Amino acid sequence: MSARVLMVQGCTSDAGKSTVVAALCRWLRRRGVRVAPFKPQNMALNAAVTADGGEIGRAQAVQAQACGLVPHTDFNPVLLKPSSDKGAQVIVHGRAIGQMDAVGYHDYKRVAFDAVLASHRRLAAGFDAVVVEGAGSPAEINLRANDIANMGYAEAVDCPVILVADIDRGGVFAHLVGTLALLSDSERARVAGFVINRFRGDIVLLQSGLDWLERETGKPVLGVLPYLHGLHLEAEDALPTDAPAKPEATLRVAVPVLPRISNHTDFDPLRAHPQVDLRFVGPGEPVPPCDLIVLPGSKATRADLAWLRAHGWDHGIARHLRYGGRLLGICGGLQMLGRAVHDPLAIEGEAGSSEGLGWLELETTLRADKQLRAVSGRLADDSAAVRGYEIHCGVSEGPALTQPFARLDDGRDDGAVSADGQVIGSYLHGLFDHPEALAAMLRWAGLATAQPLDMAALREAAIERLADAVEAHLDTARLVALLEPVR
Template sequence: MSARVVMVQGCTSDAGKSTVVAALCRWLRRRGVAVAPFKPQNMALNSAVTVDGGEIGRAQAVQAQAAGVAPHTDFNPVLLKPNSDTGAQVIVHGRAVGNMDAVGYHAYKRVAMDAVLASHARLAARYAAVVVEGAGSPAEINLRDRDIANMGYAEAVDCPVILVADIDRGGVFAHLVGTLALLSESERARVVGFVVNRFRGDIGLLQPGLDWLERETGKPVLGVLPYLHGLVLEAEDALPRSREAKEGTRLRVAVPALPRISNHTDLDALRLHPEVECLFVGPGESFPACDLVVLPGSKSTRADLAWLRAQGWDKAILRHVRYGGKVIGICGGMQMLGRAVHDPEGIEGAAGSDAGLGLLDLETTLAPTKQLRNVRGRLLPGGATVTGYEIHCGVSTGRGMTMPVVQLDDGRSDGARSGDGRVLGTYLHGLFDAPDALAALLGDAGLDRAAPLDLVALREATFDRLADTVDAHMDTAMLASLFGLPPC
C-alpha cells in the first residue's frame, strides 16, 4: 500500500488547518478509507499520550479520533513544548530529547527531518490516505531554511497542498495571494487550491472576489466553509478566544491563565457544561469570587507559581479556601498546592526550590524521566469512573498522598486530599471528561444534580458535522481525485 498524501497549510496560525484536517479525516473514514493524520512538527503545550506510550500534540490525537484510529507517535514525530520565550523541550517520536533554544533547534532540524521522513514512510505504507497539517504559515521567509513543517516537508515527499485562509480575520485575498507570492516556483506549483474558512454572510456577495482570485492565481477555490458555532474540538494550544455568556449557571469556576499553562483541555467539560461558568483569569485581572478554583497544568511549575504570587492570586486562593471554597489542582497545579517544589537538576529552568501554597501535605521533586500513561480508575470516595492520562516529570510524596483522589485500575493510587476535603490534587489529565466523574466532582463543589454531559458523544457529533460540511461546501470531486477515490 502506498498512501495518497495531501497537505493542508494555512496563511496564518489559527487559520483552521487543524479543523480542516479533522474534517477530511472523518470525511474519508465515512467513505471506508483507512486514513491517518500527520503533523511533521507541532509547537504546543496541549499534548496526549499515545497507544505506543509516547507524547504527541493534542490536535493530532483529536484528528486520530476523527479518523477512527488510536493516537500514535508517528502522527506527530516532532513536538516542541515551549518552556520559556526563547526555548522549548524537544520531543521526537514521543520522547523528550532535551531542551533547546531557537538557534540550537535550527541546527538540530536535519536530525528532526530524518524522524519526520521515517514516520511519513511508515504511515504511507500502512494507510490508504494521510492528511497532513502544516504549522503556522509556509510564507515565513526567516524559517524557510531547513523547513520541516510546511513546504520543506511537502517538497521532500512530493505531495499536493491545500491552502487555507480565515476570512473572519479580514484580508483573506491578501493572505492567499501574498502567501503564494512568497513561495518558490516549485512550491506555488504544488498548491492545488484554496479553502476560505469561517465565512459568515451571503456567498453571492463573496463570489466576485472568488472569481477574481481564481483568475489572478490560476488556482481553484475548493470550498468556502461557514463559521461553525459550537464545535467541540480540543484546542491545539491557544486558550478560548472569548467568553460565551450562559443563562442558568449555578456554579462558577475560576482558572488562572498561567503563562505556561499546559493541557488546558482538561477544562473543556467545565466550559461546555450548561450550568457552569468557567472563567480563565488573565494577568492584571482581579481574582473573581467563585465556588471552585482549578489550578491547571504547567510546563514550568516554579516559574508559573512565582507568576501566580506576583499577581497576588496566592493570597486570593488561600482566602477562598479559608471561607469554604474548593480547589482542585491538576498535575503542575497539584504540585503548586503542596509545601514545596524542588528542581535539583534544573529540569524546568534554574535548579532550586520554591515554597508551594501549602494547601496539601506533600512535596514534589522534578526528575528527568517523564511519566507517560493512559489510565482508568475510580474516583474516591464514591467510585465514579475516571479516564485520563499522565504526563509529568514530578514525583510527589507526603502524608497527603495517603488520602488519594483516584484508585487506578493498575493498582496504584493517585493524588492527595486535604484533611478538611476542600483541596484535592491529582496527576490525571482528563479528570472531568468521564460523565460520572464530572457529576461527582461538580456535586462536591456544590452543584447538586448537575445536568449530564458526555464529551465523547459531543466530539463524535462534531466530527460528523465537519464531514457533512465538507460534503456541502467543498469540491468533493476534486477531493476524491486527490485521494484516489471514485467520483462523488
C-alpha cells in the same frame, strides 16, 4: 501501493488547519478510505498520551479519532513544548530528548527531519491516504531554511497542498495572495487550491472576491466552510476566546492563565457544561468571586508558581478557601499546592527549589524520566469511575498522599484530598471527560444536581459536523482527484 498524501497548510496560525484535517479525515473514513493524520512538527502545550506510550499534540489525537484510530506517535513525530520564550522541550517519536533553545533546535532540524520521514514512510505504507497538517504559515521567510513543518516536508515527499485562510479575522484575500507571493516557484506550483474558513453571511456577497482570487492566482477555490457555532473540538494551543451565554449557569469556576499553561483542553467539558460558568483569568485581572478555582497544568511549574504570587493569587486563594470555596490542582497545579517544588536537574528552568502554596502536605521533585500513562480507576470515595492520562516529570511525596483522590486500576493511588475536603490535587489530565467523574467533581464543587454531559459524544458529534461541512461546501470531486492512490 503507497498512500496518497495531501497536506493542509494555513496562511496564519489558527487558520483552521487542525479542524480541516479532522474534517477531511472523517469524510474519507466515511468513504471507506483507510486514512491516517500526520503533523510533522507541532509546537503545543496541549498533549495526549499514545497507545505506544509516548506523547503527541492533542489535535492529532482528535484527528486520529476522526480516522477511527487510536493515537500513535507516528501521527506527530516531533513535538515542541515551550518552557520559555526562547526554549522548548523537544519530543521525538513520543520521547523527550531534552531542552533546546531556538538556535540549537534550528541546527537539530536535520536530525528531526529523519524522524519525520521515518514516520511518513510507515504511514504511507500502512494506509490508503495520509492527511497532513502544516504548522503556522509556510511563508515565514526566516524559517524557510531547514523547514520540516510545511513546504520543506511537502517538497521532500512531493505532495499537493491546500492553503487555508480564516475569513473571520479579516484580510482573507491578502492572506492568500500574500502567502503565494512569498513561496518559491516550486512551492507555489504544488498549491492545489484554497479553502476559506469560518465564513459568516451570504455567500453571494463573497462570490466576486472568489472569482477575482481565481483569476489573479490561477488556483481554484475548493470551497468556503461556514463558521460552525458551538463546535466542541480541542484547540491546537490557543486559549478559547468565545464564551457562550449560559442562562442556566450556577457554578462559577476560575482558571488562572499561567504563562506556560498546558493541557487547557482539560477544561473543555466545563466550558461546554450549561450549568458551569468557566472563566480564564489573565494577568492583571483580580481573582474573581467563584465556587471553584482550578490551578492548571504547567510546562514551567516553578516559574508559573512565581507568576501566581506576583499576581496575588496566593492571597486570593487563601481568601477563597476562607469563605468556603473549593480548590483543585491538576498536574503542575497539584505540585503548586504542596509545600515545595524541587528541580535539582534544571528540567524546567534554572536548578533550585521553590516554596509551594502549602495547601497539601507534600513536596515534588522533578526528575528526568517523564511519566506517560493512560489510566483508569475510581475516585477514592468510590463515587465514580475515572479515566485520564498522566504527563509529568514530577514525583510527589508526603503525608497528604495517604488520603488519595483516586485509586487506579494499575494498583497506584493518585493525588491527594485535604482533611477538610476543600482542596484536591490530581495528576490526571482529562479528568472531566468521563461523565461519572465530571458529575462527581461538580457535586464536590457545589453543584448539587448536575445535568449529564458526555464530552466524548460531543467531540464525536463535532467531527461529524465537520465531515458534513466538507460534503456540503467543498469541491469533493477535486478532493477525490487529489487523493487518488498512487499504484
